[in-house]
Amino acid sequence: MTVRTRYAPSPTGDPHLGNIRTALFAWLLAKHNGGQFLLRIEDTDRQRFVEGAVEAQMETLRWLGIDWDEGPDKGGPHAPYTQSERLDIYQDHAGRLLASDWAYRCYCSSERLSEVRKAQQARKEPPRYDRHCRDLSAKDRAQREADGAPAVVRFKTPLDGETLTHDALRGEVPFANDTLDDFVILKSDGYPTYHLAAIVDDHLMEITHVLRGEEWISSLPRHVLIYQAFGWDPPVFAHVSRILGSDRAKLSKRHGAHAALTYREMGYLPEAIVNFLALLGWSLDDKTEIIDIDTLIGAFDIDRLLTNPAVFNAEKLEWMNGVYIRNLSPENLAERALPFLEGALGRPVDAQKLAQIAPLIKERIKTLKDVVEMAGFFFTEGPLDYEPELILGKKSFAGAPDRAAQALASVIAAVEALDDWNHEALEGAVRPLAEEMGVKAGELFAVIRVAVTGRTAAPPLFETMAVLGRDLSLERLSAARGLLA
RNA sequence: GCCCCCGUCGUCUAGCGGCCCAGGACGCCGCCCUUUCAAGGCGGAGAUCGCGGGUUCGAAUCCCGCCGGGGGCACCA
Numbered sequence: 352m353t354v355r356t357r358y359a360p361s362p363t364g365d366p367h368l369g370n371i372r373t374a375l376f377a378w379l380l381a382k383h384n385g386g387q388f389l390l391r392i393e394d395t396d397r398q399r400f401v402e403g404a405v406e407a408q409m410e411t412l413r414w415l416g417i418d419w420d421e422g423p424d425k426g427g428p429h430a431p432y433t434q435s436e437r438l439d440i441y442q443d444h445a446g447r448l449l450a451s452d453w454a455y456r457c458y459c460s461s462e463r464l465s466e467v468r469k470a471q472q473a474r475k476e477p478p479r480y481d482r483h484c485r486d487l488s489a490k491d492r493a494q495r496e497a498d499g500a501p502a503v504v505r506f507k508t509p510l511d512g513e514t515l516t517h518d519a520l521r522g523e524v525p526f527a528n529d530t531l532d533d534f535v536i537l538k539s540d541g542y543p544t545y546h547l548a549a550i551v552d553d554h555l556m557e558i559t560h561v562l563r564g565e566e567w568i569s570s571l572p573r574h575v576l577i578y579q580a581f582g583w584d585p586p587v588f589a590h591v592s593r594i595l596g597s598d599r600a601k602l603s604k605r606h607g608a609h610a611a612l613t614y615r616e617m618g619y620l621p622e623a624i625v626n627f628l629a630l631l632g633w634s635l636d637d638k639t640e641i642i643d644i645d646t647l648i649g650a651f652d653i654d655r656l657l658t659n660p661a662v663f664n665a666e667k668l669e670w671m672n673g674v675y676i677r678n679l680s681p682e683n684l685a686e687r688a689l690p691f692l693e694g695a696l697g698r699p700v701d702a703q704k705l706a707q708i709a710p711l712i713k714e715r716i717k718t719l720k721d722v723v724e725m726a727g728f729f730f731t732e733g734p735l736d737y738e739p740e741l742i743l744g745k746k747s748f749a750g751a752p753d754r755a756a757q758a759l760a761s762v763i764a765a766v767e768a769l770d771d772w773n774h775e776a777l778e779g780a781v782r783p784l785a786e787e788m789g790v791k792a793g794e795l796f797a798v799i800r801v802a803v804t805g806r807t808a809a810p811p812l813f814e815t816m817a818v819l820g821r822d823l824s825l826e827r828l829s830a831a832r833g834l835l836a
Numbered sequence: 837g838c839c840c841c842c843g844u845c846g847u848c849u850a851g852c853g854g855c856c857c858a859g860g861a862c863g864c865c866g867c868c869c870u871u872u873c874a875a876g877g878c879g880g881a882g883a884u885c886g887c888g889g890g891u892u893c894g895a896a897u898c899c900c901g902c903c904g905g906g907g908g909c910a911c912c913a
Contacts, residue, residue, distance in 0.1 A: 361913050396912055461911070468910090475837040477909060503911050521841075530839050530909085538911040545913050569840055569908040592842075592906095599905075630848065630861090637850035638860045657849085660906070664847045667862040677875075714875040725873090782871090796871040808873035 354386030356560050358412070358419070359549065361393040362404035365610035366411045368663065369564070369594040369602060372628040376591060377562040378417045379629070379651035386559070390422035391552060392433040395542045405433075411611045415621045416644065421556075429556040434548050441543035444551050444581070445504045445536055453580035454536060456502040457484035458495045479532035480505070504537035506546070506577065514572040519560075519589040520658050526572035534573055546570065550577045558586050560653070565590040589653055592632055593660045602663055618691060618718030623672040631661040641674055673717040681709035688722040692730065695723040700730055708818055711810035728804045729818060734830035735805030742801045742831055747790045755798055756835040758788055762799060763828050772821045774813035781813075802831035 358374035360366060366374075381388040390412070392405055409424065421427025431437055448454035459480075468478040485507065487495075495502070509528045516524050536547035543551070553561060568590045578585040596606035603609055614624055626642055635642055635650050642650075676684065685706035692700045705726070712725045728735060739752070748755040765780040785795040796812050803816055803824055816824045 359913095363913075393913065399912065457911095464910085472837080477838040479838095479909065501911095505911095518841095524840070526839075532909080535911050540911075542911085544911070549913090564907095565841065566907055567913090571840095590841085595906090597847080601906090627848095632848090634849060636860090640848095640861055659842050661849090662847060664862065667848065670862055673875090712874095715873065778871090785871095791871090793871045800872060806872090810873085812871060 352559060354381055354384035354560060355389065355556070355558050356381045356386065356562060357389045357391055357553070357556065357558050358417075359391040359393050359552075359563075360408050361396065361399070362408065363396070363399045363401050364404055365407045365612060367602060367609040368611055368628065371411060371415065371417075371611045372594060372631060373562055373564060373591050374412065374417055375415070375625060375628055376633070376651075376653075376656065377560070379648060380560055380562065380653055382648040383651045387420040388418075389427065389556065389558075390419040390432065391556070392423050392435075393545065393548065394433060394435045395545065395548050397435075397540075397542070407612065414612065414615055415625055417625075434543070434552065437548075437552070438541060438543075440555070441537065441548055441551055442541060445543070445547060448506070448536070448580055449504065451580065452507065454504050454506050455485055455487075455533075456492070456496075457505045457533075457535075458500045458502050459483055477530070480534075482533055485533060501539040503535045503539050505533040506536050506573070506580070508533050508573075508576060514575055516571040516575050517588065518568065518571070519587050519653055520656055521590070524568070524571070528572075531572060531576075536577075546573050546577065550574050550581075553586060554578075554581070554583050560587045560589065562589050562591055565592050565658075589656065590658075591656065592658055594631060595660050595662045597662060597665075599662060606663065606665075618688075618720030619668070619672050620675045620687070620719070623668070623675040626675075627668045627671050631663070632657045641671070669717045673714075676716060676719070677713050679709075679713065681706045681713075684709040684713055688719045691720050692722055692726070695727065696730060704729070704818075708810075711814055711818070715810065725810070728806070728809075729815075732823070734827055735803075737801065737805040739834045741805075741807065742798055742835065744794070744797050744801075744807075746797075747794045748798060752835040754788075756832050758784075758790075758795060758798060759802065759828055759832040759835070761788070762795075763825060763832070766828075767825065769821075772817060774811075774817040777813040777816050798831075799828070803827045 356377040358377055360370060378388045380386075390409070392408075394400055394405075405423070409422075412419065419425070421429065421432060423432040426432075445454060449456070463483075464480070467481050467483075471478045484505070508531045511528055513525050513527050514531075516526060518524060534546060535544050537543050571588060571590075575585055594602050596602045598606075611624070615621070622644065625644060625647070629642065629647055629651075630640065633651070633656050635646075679687070685702050685708075688709075689700055689702055689705060692705065705722075708726050708729055712722060716722060716725050743749050743752060743755055748758070761784050762781055765784055766777060769776050769780055781795070781799070782792050785792040788795065797807070800809055800812050801807060803812075803819060809815060
């Protein structure tokens with residue numbers, strides 16, 4: 352049997368890392384088994400629908416390389432893949448349950464329902480539907496229908512016995528039926544609830560493995576009951592744990608980013624995000640951290656999924672992103688970093704020049720966005736903007752602007768005389784100067800560094816100057832000397 | 837209130853009865869390399885395996901109880 356999994360978000364907002372990790376696991380499971388992965392939109396709550404949310408879901412998946420074989424945008428043998436376009440299917444299935452006496456119409460008003468709940472809570476009883484309409488007489492029922500009373504369809508949960516559920520990660524979990532109530536499967540507006548829609552669709556779409564958040568575990572017996580009522584075989588269920596914030600609370604905006612796409616804006620590589628997410632609740636072995644996508648697909652195994660919640664470790668993600676950046680070719684790094692630089696500069700940047708700089712900065716940046724800080728000075732014309740004190744530093748030249756200015760003059764003279772403007776020649780010309788001045792080479796370099804980069808921490812000095820070119824380097828050196836005079 | 841899930845270094849994790857007085861990774865601290873910052877190399881601190889009972893020659897690993905954390909109990913998903 353072909354493995355078929357799905358990601359079925361509701362379009363109520365931007366997908367966050369937890370959603371995406373579940374999608375990733377489902378996708379990996381399908382890929383590992385040569386099966387299919389599908390995208391289904393569960394928009395059965397018209398109140399909570401958020402404009403653009405469907406597109407955000409798809410954009411996130413595309414960014415991460417999680418592709419789907421069937422979905423709302425590309426169709427497939429079980430189209431449509433948007434639940435609001437499948438209403439007749441759910442209504443038909445609710446009708447079947449009504450016909451087989453597995454469901455009944457309920458006319459209770461929401462006012463009555465909340466009063467019942469309130470009373471139950473006051474009596475410290477579990478809040479649940481009191482089954483008021485379950486045993487309505489045929490006469491009463493006919494009367495309500497004749498009155499045109501709005502009605503929902505409720506599932507007729509067995510009053511006793513127990514429902515045995517099975518979770519691939521946790522094993523068998525029995526639920527006593529008397530802890531369950533008669534839940535709504537079709538709302539009065541004709542829309543199905545999750546319980547009906549998800550089960551019907553998973554069956555019709557031939558889903559073999561359902562991976563979803565663990566918040567669904569307590570609904571599992573309801574879902575198993577629905578499968579039984581229809582006489583269908585349930586798929587394999589695996590409930591994935593949550594991702595928590597650093598304070599062990601549910602991941603939210605308070606923990607910085609939680610929408611997956613904001614990591615793209617922050618300069619994270621999709622392959623790093625995928626690798627990192629895969630390792631939250633799953634592991635390859637006892638030591639491997641960096642795992643490319645093909646290895647991930649080849650090794651992914653549902654049995655190695657963990658059931659305990661994982662705290663999101665932003666520092667580790669940052670480290671991992673750095674690893675992936677360092678493994679990028681100069682051209683690739685340049686291509687990916689380009690938008691960030693252009694965005695910050697507000698003008699186009701030469702990709703080739705960036706590629707030339709890439710080797711100098713790749714082990715110094717953790718995110719693509721860091722190029723702005725680390726390499727921005729390569730792309731600005733003329734002198735830089737910095738405090739003159741920065742040039743003097745905290746060592747030999749501290750409080751001695753005259754000496755620093757003199758040193759810069761010597762450097763300018765030595766460097767001006769060079770025939771070839773490359774880093775070996777530059778270093779050959781400048782390094783001996785330090786000894787003549789009686790300062791350590793590093794201290795002299797520090798002065799030059801600030802002059803040409805405007806920063807105390809920068810890529811290797813002479814390689815930087817080589818890329819900067821003769822004119823710009825000399826211009827900045829002179830400007831720095833002028834600043835000290 | 838009822839039901840369910842979870843509990844190994846700060847964090848992500850390995851472990852599925854002896855290889856573990858618990859291994860790897862991030863972070864942290866040293867040292868080395870070095871023109872700065874990184875990267876890299878080496879080393880270090882860091883876990884009474886939530887607690888208490890059992891079972892066993894032997895338990896992080898199996899069983900029971902407790903505690904702690906989380907989730908669910910909607911005409912939301």
